[in-house]
Amino acid sequence: MRTHPTRLDFFASAIIALVAVAAFLLADVARAVFVVIALVSMWLFIRIVYSRLLSVFPKQGDLPHDHLARRLWRVFVEVILQYRVVRDRPLVGILHAFVLWGFFAFAWYSANHMWLGLRGLDHATTERTWYGAFVAVWAAAVLVGMIGLSVRRFILRPKALGKLSPTSGAVAFLISALMVTYLLGWGVFPVLSPAWKVNWWLHTLAFFALLVVIPISKHLHLVLAPVTIFFRPETTSSMRALREEGEDLGLIHFKDLSRKDVLDVDACVECGRCTDFCPAHLSGGTLSPKEIILDLRRGLLSGGGLVAGTVEEKKEGKAFITEDDLFQCYSCGACEYVCPVGIEHVGRKILDLRRGLVSEGRITSERVNQLFTTMERAPHNPWGIGHDARQKLIESKQFPIFDGTQEWLFWLGCGLNYDSHGQAVAQAMRQILDAAGISWGVLARETCCGEPARRAGNEYLFMELSGKLVESFEGARVKNIVSCCPHCTTMLDKDYRQITTYAKLGIKVMHHSEFIVDVLPKLLLQPSRIKATYHDPCYLARGRGITDAPREILCAAGATITEAAHHGRNTQCCGAGGAQIFVADDSREHGKQRANQRRFAELMQTGASTVAVACPYCPIMLRDAAGALKREDVEILDIAEIVAKNLATLRV
Ligand code: SF4
Ligand code: SF4
Numbered sequence: 098m099r100t101h102p103t104r105l106d107f108f109a110s111a112i113i114a115l116v117a118v119a120a121f122l123l124a125d126v127a128r129a130v131f132v133v134i135a136l137v138s139m140w141l142f143i144r145i146v147y148s149r150l151l152s153v154f155p156k157q158g159d160l161p162h163d164h165l166a167r168r169l170w171r172v173f174v175e176v177i178l179q180y181r182v183v184r185d186r187p188l189v190g191i192l193h194a195f196v197l198w199g200f201f202a203f204a205w206y207s208a209n210h211m212w213l214g215l216r217g218l219d220h221a222t223t224e225r226t227w228y229g230a231f232v233a234v235w236a237a238a239v240l241v242g243m244i245g246l247s248v249r250r251f252i253l254r255p256k257a258l259g260k261l262s263p264t265s266g267a268v269a270f271l272i273s274a275l276m277v278t279y280l281l282g283w284g285v286f287p288v289l290s291p292a293w294k295v296n297w298w299l300h301t302l303a304f305f306a307l308l309v310v311i312p313i314s315k316h317l318h319l320v321l322a323p324v325t326i327f328f329r330p331e332t333t334s335s336m337r338a339l340r341e342e343g344e345d346l347g348l349i350h351f352k353d354l355s356r357k358d359v360l361d362v363d364a365c366v367e368c369g370r371c372t373d374f375c376p377a378h379l380s381g382g383t384l385s386p387k388e389i390i391l392d393l394r395r396g397l398l399s400g401g402g403l404v405a406g407t408v409e410e411k412k413e414g415k416a417f418i419t420e421d422d423l424f425q426c427y428s429c430g431a432c433e434y435v436c437p438v439g440i441e442h443v444g445r446k447i448l449d450l451r452r453g454l455v456s457e458g459r460i461t462s463e464r465v466n467q468l469f470t471t472m473e474r475a476p477h478n479p480w481g482i483g484h485d486a487r488q489k490l491i492e493s494k495q496f497p498i499f500d501g502t503q504e505w506l507f508w509l510g511c512g513l514n515y516d517s518h519g520q521a522v523a524q525a526m527r528q529i530l531d532a533a534g535i536s537w538g539v540l541a542r543e544t545c546c547g548e549p550a551r552r553a554g555n556e557y558l559f560m561e562l563s564g565k566l567v568e569s570f571e572g573a574r575v576k577n578i579v580s581c582c583p584h585c586t587t588m589l590d591k592d593y594r595q596i597t598t599y600a601k602l603g604i605k606v607m608h609h610s611e612f613i614v615d616v617l618p619k620l621l622l623q624p625s626r627i628k629a630t631y632h633d634p635c636y637l638a639r640g641r642g643i644t645d646a647p648r649e650i651l652c653a654a655g656a657t658i659t660e661a662a663h664h665g666r667n668t669q670c671c672g673a674g675g676a677q678i679f680v681a682d683d684s685r686e687h688g689k690q691r692a693n694q695r696r697f698a699e700l701m702q703t704g705a706s707t708v709a710v711a712c713p714y715c716p717i718m719l720r721d722a723a724g725a726l727k728r729e730d731v732e733i734l735d736i737a738e739i740v741a742k743n744l745a746t747l748r749v
Pocket of ligand 1: 378426443670
């Protein structure tokens with residue numbers, strides 16, 4: 098943080114001195130002192146915010162403000178109502194909410210307090226008001242909140258909160274002092290008595306001290322959280338398009354951070370929720386999304402150059418974040434889902450840093466480099482399996498070839514083309530499409546959409562693969578796409594829309610859960626009794642916000658669903674995303690249960706004999722876990738397979 102005095106500092110000091118002299122000449126020393134304290138603290142507040150935020154605020158990066166009403170509503174729900182804060186940690190959340198709501202209750206009182214300081218204490222009124230009593234109730238609530246939060250932070254000290262911070266102690270003390278002095282002034286000391294006056298000054302000093310401590314501490318989130326929550330997207334793990342102007346190769350240097358990134362790193366409240374919920378961290382990895390954000394803050398404020406590098410480069414102080422940590426991420430978005438201040442850890446930082454490392458040729462992981470080599474070579478799928486496997490599937494099952502006359506393109510993706518279970522899902526989906534009377538076809542030749550390449554940071558390879566595919570879509574006059582893979586769906590419905598030529602095609606893209614739920618009325622189902630649990634794929638639930646459609650489909654097929662502890666948007670990752678299914682280092686000594694085993698064990702706690710899924714990657718990971726946990730008896734089926742099994746015939 099730059100703190101050396103500037104010309105502005107001298108200018109501000111001169112103004113403060115002039116105002117103080119003027120107040121003094123008006124023969125009221127107390128008012129002069131009040132004015133000086135107020136102006137100095139306000140100046141320090143502005144000065145620190147400038148050093149910490151405005152002086153390093155970049156020019157690049159959009160601050161999106163589309164869907165204004167929805168964004169404002171989100172700020173209301175998450176900031177004013179404290180929805181997220183209470184949702185994930187109810188007790189701590191309520192205590193925090195007491196403090197915040199108490200601040201709101203105090204707003205008018207504090208304004209009057211300052212006004213009294215300007216006019217002189219002799220103007221204090223002895224009249225008791227309902228508002229004064231109302232504020233007293235909130236002062237008590239804030240005190241309860243502060244005591245509870247302080248016991249947690251300074252005595253219980255959960256690991257997620259990290260080291261004790263002196264500024265947190267100072268803030269806790271000052272807020273408590275404000276409340277105690279208010280209560281004493283309101284209910285104990287007679288107005289204008291000497292004790293009342295001393296108490297008034299203590300309250301004033303605590304107020305202005307708090308104003309200075311807020312911007313030098315993590316409590317800057319009081320100012321920034323509404324802003325970061327307003328600008329964050331609705332769904333998680335979104336990757337930005339590379340800028341066309343200038344040279345943009347991903348996030349490499351601190352100067353590459355965007356406006357939203359800088360707001361994010363300053364808004365972090367260091368609560369540790371993201372790390373507490375991170376499946377990579379929970380399975381013993383060194384990745385901590387909280388530390389990623391704090392490392393970005395440290396680097397930014399210390400004028401750092403390179404953001405990421407090897408473990409050695411970090412040790413030598415040449416980089417702040419390690420490649421090893423970045424490549425443990427599943428891009429599951431859990432960190433973003435739980436973050437109470439709307440920080441985007443994944444697409445804008447972790448994956449963008451991977452992109453920077455790859456574009457500079459600084460990847461040392463053999464597994465990652467091997468994935469790129471496999472995908473660069475024909476036939477361009479991440480498994481490196483020949484096209485014959487796909488060809489056999491299409492010929493043996495007589496899948497119609499898309500020729501531009503059909504309504505829907507059934508996009509298979511690598512999971513359904515090359516994995517044996519995926520091929521069974523493709524066949525099930527085919528039965529559903531036919532039963533619903535849909536005109537459809539598959540591409541004669543399908544290449545990878547580039548998802549693993551983009552998530553692993555290889556933007557160049559992604560551009561190459563997407564370029565070919567966009568040409569195929571254009572040539573085949575594709576208007577609607579249905580896919581059984583949330584990863585492909587996200588690519589085709591979100592990432593690809595950053596490509597102008599694709600965006601112009603206006604192709605509608607649906608995940609098969611959305612599609613099947615739409616055609617359910619056309620299907621005649623003979624529901625069978627299945628005791629199932631449903632595993633929400635991260636890219637569908639958090640990445641696309643779809644949690645109801647798969648459940649509706651399962652219920653229509655006769656399933657009784659028992660929910661796992663983590664479900665819906667609060668799902669736990671199976672460990673496949675972020676290209677980890679292809680690059681994860683299984684030999685790494687985790688010392689803890691792997692992500693897929695943790696998830697499978699949790700699903701088994703429901704007692705269900707069937708695990709329903711809606712993504713081709715999840716069953717691969719969960720089957721692996723079932724083998725390791727000796728639970729091969731459990732059926733792991735895609736929602737399309739469950740529907741196809743219960744399909745009778747066409748209703749209309
Ligand atoms: S996306 Fe998932 S794996 Fe990656 S840092 Fe966030 S919580 Fe951890
Ligand atoms: S990034 Fe969000 S969830 Fe993580 S520590 Fe910071 S404020 Fe908490």
